[in-house]
Amino acid sequence: MDSVVGSKVMQQQEQTQNEDREVILSVRGLKKHFPITAGIVIQRQVGAVKAVDGVDFDVYKGETLGLVGESGCGKSTTGRTILQLYRPTAGSVVFEGKELTTMRGNELRQMRRRMQIIFQDPFASLNPRMTVGNIVSEPLLVHNVMSKNERKEYVSHLLEKVGLNPFYINRYPHEFSGGQRQRIGIARALALNPSFIVADEPISALDVSIQAQVVNLLEDLQQELNLTYLFIAHDLSMVRHICDRVAVMYLGKVVEIGPTNLVYDNPLHPYTQALLSAVPVPDPEVEEKRRRIILTGDVPSPANPPQGCNFSTRCPVSFDLCYQEPDPPLIEAEPGHFVACHRVL
Amino acid sequence: MSADSVVTLDEKSKQLTGESLYTKALRRLRRDRLTVSALLVIFLMVLFSFSAPLIEDIFNVSYTRTSSNVFAKPFTSEPVTEQDPQGGFNLLGTDDLGRDQLARLAYAGQISMQIAILAALLSLAIGVSLGIFTGFYGGIIDDLIMWVITTLNSIPALFLLIIVAAVLKPGATTLILVLGLLGWTGTTRLVRGETLALREREYIISARALGASNFRIMYSHIAPNLLSIVVVTLAQDIGSLLLTEAGLSFLGLGVQPPTPTWGNMLSNSQTFFNKGPHLVIFPGLLISVTVLCMYIIGDGIRDAFDPTIND
Numbered sequence: 001m002d003s004v005v006g007s008k009v010m011q012q013q014e015q016t017q018n019e020d021r022e023v024i025l026s027v028r029g030l031k032k033h034f035p036i037t038a039g040i041v042i043q044r045q046v047g048a049v050k051a052v053d054g055v056d057f058d059v060y061k062g063e064t065l066g067l068v069g070e071s072g073c074g075k076s077t078t079g080r081t082i083l084q085l086y087r088p089t090a091g092s093v094v095f096e097g098k099e100l101t102t103m104r105g106n107e108l109r110q111m112r113r114r115m116q117i118i119f120q121d122p123f124a125s126l127n128p129r130m131t132v133g134n135i136v137s138e139p140l141l142v143h144n145v146m147s148k149n150e151r152k153e154y155v156s157h158l159l160e161k162v163g164l165n166p167f168y169i170n171r172y173p174h175e176f177s178g179g180q181r182q183r184i185g186i187a188r189a190l191a192l193n194p195s196f197i198v199a200d201e202p203i204s205a206l207d208v209s210i211q212a213q214v215v216n217l218l219e220d221l222q223q224e225l226n227l228t229y230l231f232i233a234h235d236l237s238m239v240r241h242i243c244d245r246v247a248v249m250y251l252g253k254v255v256e257i258g259p260t261n262l263v264y265d266n267p268l269h270p271y272t273q274a275l276l277s278a279v280p281v282p283d284p285e286v287e288e289k290r291r292r293i294i295l296t297g298d299v300p301s302p303a304n305p306p307q308g309c310n311f312s313t314r315c316p317v318s319f320d321l322c323y324q325e326p327d328p329p330l331i332e333a334e335p336g337h338f339v340a341c342h343r344v345l
Numbered sequence: 346m347s348a349d350s351v352v353t354l355d356e357k358s359k360q361l362t363g364e365s366l367y368t369k370a371l372r373r374l375r376r377d378r379l380t381v382s383a384l385l386v387i388f389l390m391v392l393f394s395f396s397a398p399l400i401e402d403i404f405n406v407s408y409t410r411t412s413s414n415v416f417a418k419p420f421t422s423e424p425v426t427e428q429d430p431q432g433g434f435n436l437l438g439t440d441d442l443g444r445d446q447l448a449r450l451a452y453a454g455q456i457s458m459q460i461a462i463l464a465a466l467l468s469l470a471i472g473v474s475l476g477i478f479t480g481f482y483g484g485i486i487d488d489l490i491m492w493v494i495t496t497l498n499s500i501p502a503l504f505l506l507i508i509v510a511a512v513l514k515p516g517a518t519t520l521i522l523v524l525g526l527l528g529w530t531g532t533t534r535l536v537r538g539e540t541l542a543l544r545e546r547e548y549i550i551s552a553r554a555l556g557a558s559n560f561r562i563m564y565s566h567i568a569p570n571l572l573s574i575v576v577v578t579l580a581q582d583i584g585s586l587l588l589t590e591a592g593l594s595f596l597g598l599g600v601q602p603p604t605p606t607w608g609n610m611l612s613n614s615q616t617f618f619n620k621g622p623h624l625v626i627f628p629g630l631l632i633s634v635t636v637l638c639m640y641i642i643g644d645g646i647r648d649a650f651d652p653t654i655n656d
Contacts, residue, residue, distance in 0.1 A: 125547035138552070
């Protein structure tokens with residue numbers, strides 16, 4: 001009896017905490033269309049790849065928001081557009097109370113100290129011609145924040161923090177393993193003491209044994225430095241492990257977003273259901289009885305999305321409305337758990 | 346961190362200094378016998394050219410002094426003859442005006458190599474900076490510059506050179522400027538293509554995410570990664586410019602006599618092929634050997650920088 005009451009109280013506390021939590025990043029109607037041009041001399045725009053096509057979500061301070069979806073659904077583009085590495089076609093990105101999409105030049109450069117990115121491929125994200133010391137101290141040099149000696153000491157301190165031997169400061173990236181390189185990338189991202197980090201599939205290129213190390217490092221750093229992550233991934237079990245909330249993307253749109261437990265235990269969108277049913281269960285009996293939802297067909301081209309709901313062409317439960325009404329809006333199905341589906345309406 | 350540990354850190358990290366791609370390439374290059382011999386030959390060639398005054402002193406000859414001892418065969422010259430009382434020892438014989446061929450070859454080497462190297466450097470400087478610029482910014486700048494290059498390339502290079510050489514007074518400086526200012530198109534294309542590929546690399550995007558300026562990205566991220574192709578291009582350009590200079594001299598559009606270049610020495614000698622075959626053989630040999638060596642060096646450097654080859 002006591003425990004039930006206790007858990008209810010805890011739930012309430014959690015909810016009030018949710019409402020109180022400070023929004024660090026707020027994305028509204030974000031679109032990134034890449035133009036398709038034709039013509040030899042005069043290039044006309046004949047269409048657009050709608051990589052990100054109207055994304056809304058908030059990220060709370062100190063949390064980890066997972067962004068999942070299959071290849072080509074616009075996860076990475078969303079991450080990069082938020083950081084203004086791609087200028088958005090439309091929409092707004094408010095970070096720490098400041099609108100980023102209209103910022104230019106020096107103003108934006110100053111904001112970059114507060115937000116950083118970790119890349120997927122540790123073999124491509126480090127300049128092969130620079131030593132580890134130069135790579136990690138580059139952010140400090142760009143923003144001119146320390147003297148040469150201070151920089152050196154700070155860099156070795158950073159390397160130690162990410163679990164690398166600071167003696168390796170004069171070595172080159174090609175002398176390190178994948179996991180070590182990823183640590184170098186993390187050290188570089190941390191150098192300016194950011195509050196928000198986009199982790200763009202930071203573990204997908206690593207061996208499974210190394211994945212756990214890097215994820216643990218990211219979690220430790222989050223606690224220590226009070227970081228906020230946007231964790232882009234396609235490994236659903238890893239997302240469940242590390243993320244507080246999760247957003248599911250399909251063809252440039254967020255179809256479902258909510259606290260990790262709610263989304264994983266009670267997926268509402270048919271795409272999320274299909275995605276989660278693809279994860280095998282490590283129990284042969286359950287696995288045998290488990291019903292898998294197998295989607296037919298391919299993802300439609302983002303240059304030519306379907307007329308109605310984006311998922312209507314592959315949806316196992318679609319009906320008339322799905323083909324006529326465009327884009328069901330995100331509605332709150334349960335507290336904090338939003339879904340964009342006509343079936344749920 | 347205490348002062349003690351910083352000192353040891355510095356020492357230790359110096360011990361553990363890694364091998365950059367440059368040092369690795371240098372080590373590989375040192376083991377590549379063919380490239381090393383080619384480098385040695387080029388070094389000897391430069392040494393020979395710049396010891397021209399020394400050669401004149403030793404053999405008591407002059408590269409400009411004419412004499413009646415014409416078409417002397419190599420290795421047959423007497424120190425002093427009746428016809429040429431103050432004449433020196435013509436190791437490689439004399440030309441149609443009785444001038445010493447060895448001294449002329451040495452002076453000609455200076456001028457030919459200067460033209461080839463300076464023109465190659467000039468076109469490289471233009472080509473690399475323009476290539477990085479156009480590849481990095483893309484868009485309308487890229488279209489415009491590529492359009493200029495295509496237009497320039499569609500005019501046969503030889504005709505362009507003939508026109509320019511006809512308008513301007515041919516000489517070493519003119520030739521350097523003309524060859525340098527016309528030769529950058531290939532390098533620009535090459536560098537642009539490479540920059541286009543580099544621009545999308547994640548470490549460039551990461552530099553942008555750090556807030557690095559465009560100049561910084563071009564200067565410290567793109568340029569160093571272009572080094573290997575730039576060095577190869579330079580070596581090959583020097584080789585082909587030597588040939589171009591010889592070709593222009595052959596058409597009478599190169600450096601004008603009496604200033605000797607390997608090219609104009611070769612083209613002058615065509616008339617006397619029967620009387621003095623050595624006048625054809627020696628400049629021709631020097632041109633061929635130098636060009637071959639430059640190509641070998643270019644090839645060797647490219648292999649040395651190839652990260653896919655492991656040792």
